[in-house]
Amino acid sequence: MNQQGTDGPATPAGPPVSGASVEQWLGWLEAIHPTDIDLGLDRVLVVLRRLFPRRPDARIVTVAGTNGKGTTVTALESILLKSGRAVGAYTSPHLLQYNERVRLNGQDISDAALVSAFEKVEAARRSVSLTYFEFGTLAAFVAFADAGVQDWVLEVGLGGRLDAVNVLDPDFAVISSVDIDHIGFLGDNREVIGFEKAGILRPGIVAVCADTRPPSSVLQQAAAQKVDLKLTGRDYHLSPADAGHVWLDSGGERIRLPAGPLPVQSIAAAAVLSRALVPDLPLEDLQAAVGDVQVPGRFETLHTAPDVIVDVGHNPHAAEWLAGKLDALKAGQRKRILAVYAALADKDIEGVVSAVSTVVDRWYLAGLDIPRGLDECQLAERIGSVALQGEPRLSGSVAEALTLAMNQATPDDIIVVFGSFFTVAQARSELLLDSSSP
Numbered sequence: 001m002n003q004q005g006t007d008g009p010a011t012p013a014g015p016p017v018s019g020a021s022v023e024q025w026l027g028w029l030e031a032i033h034p035t036d037i038d039l040g041l042d043r044v045l046v047v048l049r050r051l052f053p054r055r056p057d058a059r060i061v062t063v064a065g066t067n068g069k070g071t072t073v074t075a076l077e078s079i080l081l082k083s084g085r086a087v088g089a090y091t092s093p094h095l096l097q098y099n100e101r102v103r104l105n106g107q108d109i110s111d112a113a114l115v116s117a118f119e120k121v122e123a124a125r126r127s128v129s130l131t132y133f134e135f136g137t138l139a140a141f142v143a144f145a146d147a148g149v150q151d152w153v154l155e156v157g158l159g160g161r162l163d164a165v166n167v168l169d170p171d172f173a174v175i176s177s178v179d180i181d182h183i184g185f186l187g188d189n190r191e192v193i194g195f196e197k198a199g200i201l202r203p204g205i206v207a208v209c210a211d212t213r214p215p216s217s218v219l220q221q222a223a224a225q226k227v228d229l230k231l232t233g234r235d236y237h238l239s240p241a242d243a244g245h246v247w248l249d250s251g252g253e254r255i256r257l258p259a260g261p262l263p264v265q266s267i268a269a270a271a272v273l274s275r276a277l278v279p280d281l282p283l284e285d286l287q288a289a290v291g292d293v294q295v296p297g298r299f300e301t302l303h304t305a306p307d308v309i310v311d312v313g314h315n316p317h318a319a320e321w322l323a324g325k326l327d328a329l330k331a332g333q334r335k336r337i338l339a340v341y342a343a344l345a346d347k348d349i350e351g352v353v354s355a356v357s358t359v360v361d362r363w364y365l366a367g368l369d370i371p372r373g374l375d376e377c378q379l380a381e382r383i384g385s386v387a388l389q390g391e392p393r394l395s396g397s398v399a400e401a402l403t404l405a406m407n408q409a410t411p412d413d414i415i416v417v418f419g420s421f422f423t424v425a426q427a428r429s430e431l432l433l434d435s436s437s438p
Contacts, residue, residue, distance in 0.1 A: 015028060015122050016028055018119075020115065021111070021115070022098060022099070022114055022115060025118045026098055026132075029118075029132045029135050030132055032129065032132075032135070033129050033130060033132070036132065037133075037158065038131050038134075039158070039162035039163065040162050041164070041167050043128050043129065043134070044134050044164045044167045046128050047121065047138055048138060048141070048167050050124040051120065051121065051124045051141070051142060052141070052145070055168075055169075056141065056144070056145055056152070058088075058144065058145075058149065058150055058151060058152050059150065059151045059152070059171045059277070060151075060152045060168050060169070060170045060171050061076060061151065061152065061154065061171065061172045061174070061273070062154050062166065062168070062172075062173050063076075063153065063154065063155050063156065063173070063174045063175075064156040064160040064163075064173070064174070064175050064176070064200045065156075065174070065175050065176030065210075066176075066178055066179040066193070066197075066315065066318075067176065067177050067263070067315070067318045068177050068210065068266035068269075069091075069155045069156065069266075070155060070295050070298065071176075071262045071267065071270075071293070071295050071298060072176050072210075072269055073089055073090075073091050073153050073155045074089070074091075074293050074294075075266065075267050075270035075271070075293045076089075076153050076270045076273065076274065076277075077089040077103065077106065077153055078292060078293050079270060079271070079274045079277075079278065079281065079289040079290065080277065081105065082281065082285050082288065082289035083278040083280075083281045083285070085150050085151050085278065086147075086148065086149040086150045086151070087103075087106070087149055087150070087153060088102070088104055088105075088140070088143070088147065088149040088151070088153070089103040089153045090102055090103075090137070090140040090144075090152070090153070090155060090165070091155045092133065092136075092157050093421050094421075095296055095421060095424060096425060096429065098114070101136065101140065102114065102117075104149060113143055113146065114139065116142075116143075117143040118135075120139075120142050121135055121138045121139050121142060131164075133157050133164060137157070137165055138164070140154075141168070151277070152168075154170075156197075159193075159199070160196050160197040160199040161195070161197075161198075161199025161200070162196070162199070166199060166200055170200060170205065171205060172206050172207065172273055173200050173201055173205060173208075173227075174207065174210065174270070174273060175197050175210065175214075175218060176210050176211070176265070176269060177210060177211045177265070177266075178194045178197055178211045178214065178218065179193070179316070179317035190215045191215045194214070194216075194217040194218040195215075197218065198217060198218040198221040198222065201221055201222055201225055201227050201229075202225065202227075203225040203226060204225070204228070205227055205228070206227075206228045206276045207228065208229070208231075208272050209231055210232055210266060210268065211232070211265075212232055214231060230250075230272050230273070232265065235250065235272075236248060236249060236251075236272050237250075238265070238268055241256060244258065244259055246259045246268075248271055248272070250271070250272050250275070251272075251275055253283065255271055255283065255286060255287060256287050257287075257291075258293075260299070261299035261300070262293060262294075262295060262299065263321060267290050267293065271286060271290055274286060297310055297312045297424045297425075297428065298311060298312060299322070300428075302431045303415075303431055305411040306338075306406065306409040306410065306415055307413075307414045307415065308402075308415045308416075308417065308431060309414065309415070309416045309417070310417045310418065310424045310428060311416065311417075311418040311424065312418070312420065312423075313419075314343065314344070314347055314352065314418075315348060315351070315352065316348055316351035316354075316355050318352075319351070319418075320355045322356060322416070322418060323355050323356040323358070326356070326414070330414070334412070335412055335413060335414055336361040336362065336412075336414070337359050337360045337362075337413075337414050337416060338360075338361065338362045338364065338405045338408070338413055338414070339362070339363050339415075339417075339418070340364045340398065340402050340405050340415060340417040340423075340427070341353070341363065341365055341418060341419045341423070342367065342373070342374075342401070342419045342420065342422070342423040343373075343374060343379060343419040343420055343423070344368065344372045344373055344374070344420050345373065345374050346372060347420070349379070349382045349383055350382065350385065352419070353383045353386045353388075354386050357386055357388055360388070360389065360416075361389050361390070362389065362390055362393075362405075362408075363388055363389075363390070363393070364392065364393045364395060364401040364402075364405045365383075365392045365393070365394050365395070365401070366379075366394075366397055366398045366400065366402075366423070367379070367395070367396050367397060368422055368423065369396075370422055375396070376394040376401075377394065393405075398426035398427055399426060399427075399430045402415070402427055402430055402431075
């Protein structure tokens with residue numbers, strides 16, 4: 001637990017006045033706590049109890065994992081909506097607008113509803129110091145309660161055990177994957193990280209672990225709490241189907257799932273859990289729901305001839321998955337992969353670049369002009385020890401690097417833009433702006 005007292009330092013300035021915009025609120029939230037990340041549930045729990053004297057009248061599904069969380073949440077949301085349930089989904093971070101983090105029945109929350117939730121959290125907060133993420137998480141809870149949705153599908157921000165989302169006891173849970181990321185907060189090995197992520201489990205609930213090699217720390221916690229844990233390779237199985245699809249065999253059913261572009265293990269986990277959430281949903285409706293799932297920024301194609309694919313992968317585990325997808329596109333064809341890469345300083349940059357280096361034919365390194373970002377020269381220095389094909393091209397921004405890559409690409413080439421949510425957000429803004437120009 002966080003050792004800081006529940007009453008933190010004074011807010012640097014008063015909260016936004018009535019009628020303030022979402023942007024004004026977000027600017028203020030960035031300054032109300034001394035650090036961006038301050039893991040622990042003590043402070044959040046104080047404010048939660050003021051907002052919700054009783055547990056919210058909803059089913060709560062919590063999703064943790066190193067990668068694949070967003071896909072799992074979106075797939076669950078799609079399935080539950082298909083069944084006729086009212087659904088709230090909370091994810092992070094966002095790409096273009098904060099409203100993307102809070103969805104009500106499949107739609108981004110309106111500015112008015114979001115500001116109203118912010119105001120209610122601030123009224124309950126009083127002198128308790130909350131981080132930007134903690135404040136936003138509580139605001140999502142308020143928005144879901146105000147909208148009266150039946151199911152709350154919540155993505156953990158970081159880890160699990162001490163993440164603000166975990167202040168609510170879930171009725172169902174998913175652990176999408178366990179790998180190494182956020183070493184400074186979660187530890188440097190899968191067993192320790194698995195322990196943190198398994199902190200979302202509660203006694204007797206139904207849960208799914210989609211990791212093909214679940215750490216013993218996850219299995220031990222599940223066993224100790226008598227969790228009904230569904231494991232891939234034991235309780236459900238994936239096998240090839242026709243082109244572009246896989247079979248999911250679970251509980252005596254054979255379900256046809258899309259094999260891409262999203263992580264199929266995450267889609268499968270959502271499908272498996274859905275049989276506990278909405279057991280009467282017809283099989284054809286379930287297959288239709290998962291077949292329609294799209295997640296912006298996850299192996300998303302935004303341009304053709306040349307193809308431009310963006311992906312938010314920012315750790316070696318995600319980069320290995322990305323490399324496999326790119327290798328499949330390249331296989332047997334005379335295509336080149338051109339990579340536009342920009343990253344944050346606190347990531348395993350060497351591990352990420354190494355994971356995709358064998359499939360990339362040309363590199364375009366870009367600077368990120370944000371507090372945690374690296375400029376293009378720092379990035380080039382960080383990956384200097386990794387063997388790359390050719391000398392990387394350096395640009396001051398993602399937009400410049402993307403323009404250079406597109407100018408040098410042939411129509412048959414594939415350009416992949418990846419490295420962080422910030423990288424993808426800048427690329428999406430550039431490409432979507434271009435596509436909307438007359």
